[in-house]
Amino acid sequence: MNNIEITIPKTLQEALELISGGNEGIGIIAGGTDVVAGMRQGSNRFGGINQLVDVNHIKEMKGITGAGGIVTIGAAETFSGIISNKIIRKELPLLAKACGTIGSVQIRNRATIAGNFVNNAPCADTVPVLLAYDSTIEIKSLAGKRELPLAEFLKAPYRTQLNSDEIVTSIKVPLPKGDFKGDFYKLGRRRAVAISRITLALLIEIKESRINRLRIASGAVTPIGTRFNGIEKEFEGKTADEKTLKAIASRLGERVIEVTGLRWSSEYKLPVVQQICYQMLYSAVYGGGK
Amino acid sequence: MINLKFKLNGEKVSVKTEAGVRLIDLLRNNFGLTGTKEGCGVGECGACTVLMNKKAVNSCLVLAGQLAGASIETIESLAEGEMLHPLQRNFLEHGAVQCGYCTPGMILSAYALLDENPSPDEEEIKEAIAGNLCRCTGYKQIMDSIKATADELNSKNK
Numbered sequence: 001m002n003n004i005e006i007t008i009p010k011t012l013q014e015a016l017e018l019i020s021g022g023n024e025g026i027g028i029i030a031g032g033t034d035v036v037a038g039m040r041q042g043s044n045r046f047g048g049i050n051q052l053v054d055v056n057h058i059k060e061m062k063g064i065t066g067a068g069g070i071v072t073i074g075a076a077e078t079f080s081g082i083i084s085n086k087i088i089r090k091e092l093p094l095l096a097k098a099c100g101t102i103g104s105v106q107i108r109n110r111a112t113i114a115g116n117f118v119n120n121a122p123c124a125d126t127v128p129v130l131l132a133y134d135s136t137i138e139i140k141s142l143a144g145k146r147e148l149p150l151a152e153f154l155k156a157p158y159r160t161q162l163n164s165d166e167i168v169t170s171i172k173v174p175l176p177k178g179d180f181k182g183d184f185y186k187l188g189r190r191r192a193v194a195i196s197r198i199t200l201a202l203l204i205e206i207k208e209s210r211i212n213r214l215r216i217a218s219g220a221v222t223p224i225g226t227r228f229n230g231i232e233k234e235f236e237g238k239t240a241d242e243k244t245l246k247a248i249a250s251r252l253g254e255r256v257i258e259v260t261g262l263r264w265s266s267e268y269k270l271p272v273v274q275q276i277c278y279q280m281l282y283s284a285v286y287g288g289g290k
Numbered sequence: 291m292i293n294l295k296f297k298l299n300g301e302k303v304s305v306k307t308e309a310g311v312r313l314i315d316l317l318r319n320n321f322g323l324t325g326t327k328e329g330c331g332v333g334e335c336g337a338c339t340v341l342m343n344k345k346a347v348n349s350c351l352v353l354a355g356q357l358a359g360a361s362i363e364t365i366e367s368l369a370e371g372e373m374l375h376p377l378q379r380n381f382l383e384h385g386a387v388q389c390g391y392c393t394p395g396m397i398l399s400a401y402a403l404l405d406e407n408p409s410p411d412e413e414e415i416k417e418a419i420a421g422n423l424c425r426c427t428g429y430k431q432i433m434d435s436i437k438a439t440a441d442e443l444n445s446k447n448k
Contacts, residue, residue, distance in 0.1 A: 004310040006292075006355025029356070036312070036351045037332040052310075054356050080345070104421020105399065107333055109345040110352070192420030193334050 001039045005051040012060045012169065016142050018053050020165045025050035028167065030076045031110035033103065034119045045158055061114075061169055064088065069175050075114030075137075075168045080105070082113060091175050094184040094201055098129040101186045104193050114168045117150060120224060122157050127225030128201035128217035129184050135173045141166040154224050178205045178213065181284040185276050196220040198273060202280045204240075211240045214248070216277070221256050221269055228255055240285050249278035296357045299323075299367035309355030314338045316354050317364060325365035325394045329423070336422035339395035340364050346402040348421075365394035368401065376442050377401060380435040388426035396422045400436045408444055410436075 006029070009015040019026055029035045029052040039046045055061055061076040066087045073082065079099040082088055089096045102108055102116075102125050116124045117137075127150070135150045139162065150171070153161050162168065182203035188194025199219035205212045214232045219225040231251050238244045253274040257266060295304045298321065305320050317323040317340070329337035331350050338349040341363040368375035377397050380386075387393050396419060403410055403418035410418065415436050424432060 002308040002310040004308075004355075006309040006353060008356070008358055029353075032351050032353065032356065033333055033348075036353060040331060052353075052355070056356070103333070104336065105402070105418055106336060106339055106346050106348045106421045109342075109347050192417075 004049060006054055007051065008054045008057055010057055010059075012058050012140060012167070015053050015055055015058060015167060016140065016165070018051075019167065020142050023051055024048070024164075026053065026164075027051070028053050028055055030055050030112040030115050031078065031107075033107050033111040034115060034121075055167065061167075066091070066175075069177070071173045071175065073113055073171050073173065075170055076112045079103075079108035079111055079113065083108070092133060092173055094129045094132065094182060094203070095126065095173065097184045098125045098186070098199075098201070101125055101184075101188075101196075107193070113171060117154065117171075117225075118160060118162060118168055120154055120156075120158055120160050122223055122225075123196040123199070123220040124225060125186060125196055125199055125219065127154070128199050128219040130171065130173065131217040131225055131227045132182070132201040132203050132215045133173045133176065134215075135171050137168055138170045138172065139166045140169050145169075147172075151227055157223050176203060179207075180205045180213070180215075182215075183280045183283065185280060187272070187276075198269060198276070199225075200273070200276055200280060202277070202284065204281060204284045206240050206285060209240055211236055211238050211244070216248075216252060218252075218256065218273070221273055222259050226259065228252060231255060242282070245278055245281040245285065248281060249274045252277050292355060294354055294357060296359060297361040299363055307354045309353065311354045313340065313342075313349040313352040313354065313357065313362070317349060317362075323364050323366050327391050327394060329391070334421075334423070335392075336395045336399065336419075337392055339398045339422060341398055341402055344402065344405060346399045346418075346421075363398075365398060368397065375401075376439045377404075377435065380438045380442070381432070384431045384435040384438065386427055386431040386435040392422055392424040392426075396424065396432060400432075400439070403436070404440055404443065408447075409440060412437075 025048050027049045055076050062074040064085045065072050079102050082099045083096055116126045130150050136147050138147050180203045185200045186196050187198040188196050198221050201217045203215040216228045235248050253270045291306050292309050314328055317326050327337040329335035333348040333351045339346050340349045343361050399419050399422050
């Protein structure tokens with residue numbers, strides 16, 4: 001790995017020309033917290049790489065801006081940058097919370113938001129939250145640009161729709177309109193530097209004692225971060241009482257098992273997913289903990 | 291091979307290296323700065339923590355070819371001659387050093403914290419060193435040392 005070439009383009013155009021230059025062994029690096037560790041461990045996902053394009057110095061891929069009810073986060077923005085941003089702390093608290101649970105200060109100072117979902121590990125902590133917020137991503141190539149929902153972009157564990165001549169340039173998160181309450185939950189083996197075993201992101205809006213809108217997404221317990229549109233539709237319009245909240249939690253557990261199949265860990269994870277989901281719903285609807 | 295120029299412990303340096311060499315190897319092998327330790331090599335233990343543009347990073351996850359123009363500070367930059375930095379002195383005085391392997395990284399994480407937040411509370415200190423594993427002290431003495439340093443620096447600056 002020592003003799004790979006590393007190029008640091010200053011503009012997106014330069015970076016796109018590099019990755020379209022015909023070298024099949026070219027890859028993109030930002031924070032490097034997955035790439036460097038993966039290459040060192042001989043992961044086949046990074047096998048054959050002989051050149052890396054460092055996108056940390058491309059202005060178009062940095063920064064956080066809010067306009068027209070949409071927060072645009074540069075693809076190469078670090079988690080530390082996101083956590084310290086006032087708009088995100090105020091308007092997208094679940095995202096701030098999820099970013100704050102990633103790795104350690106050292107990791108968050110380097111690791112980037114696009115790195116998290118382009119790598120697309122099942123346990124990627126920002127993915128459930130970004131899904132719950134209905135995020136879309138912007139992708140550019142020399143041929144032009146395309147925008148698509150994050151949910152469509154993510155295909156399978158460690159696989160996305162990104163083509164080899166494309167770079168994710170930003171992620172757009174629409175500010176939830178309405179009176180949403182919700183939370184992000186992460187369970188790992190310890191509180192810091194832990195690979196998530198269960199993550200849940202949840203947003204719920206109550207209108208006149210009924211569930212007006214519901215958004216639930218999971219990570220780590222599903223092969224990739226997953227939104228549960230079916231459950232959301234099933235329960236929207238229902239009375240927001242304890243019985244309904246319990247039914248939602250119960251359905252979520254069943255659905256997770258349907259997606260992943262029964263595993264050795266299901267006996268533990270199923271009740272935990274259901275109980276956590278119920279607690280999160282309860283706190284969102286009634287306030288306080290249960 | 292590339293001709294790499296960056297700032298190391300306050301001085302401009304240049305070095306001939308392969309681009310894919312990790313920062314930790316560059317520091318130890320090319321500059322003889324062996325205060326930076328390698329533990330896990332995958333960003334979990336924090337023994338290799340250095341400051342990159344004033345922020346704590348794992349030097350096992352940064353490649354030489356990514357450094358151009360960066361400013362790197364290692365544990366060797368903290369003491370002024372024979373005079374230890376207050377963090378180093380307090381680590382010794384509070385018994386926060388046993389085997390010492392985690393100490394350089396731990397001190398640099400604490401240094402970065404105090405640089406940004408001169409009066410951290412206990413939770414903030416815990417958060418700042420959550421990425422630095424210590425298997426000897428049990429962390430209590432480390433927390434005490436950082437708190438004592440913050441108090442000391444704050445009373446000096448009054």
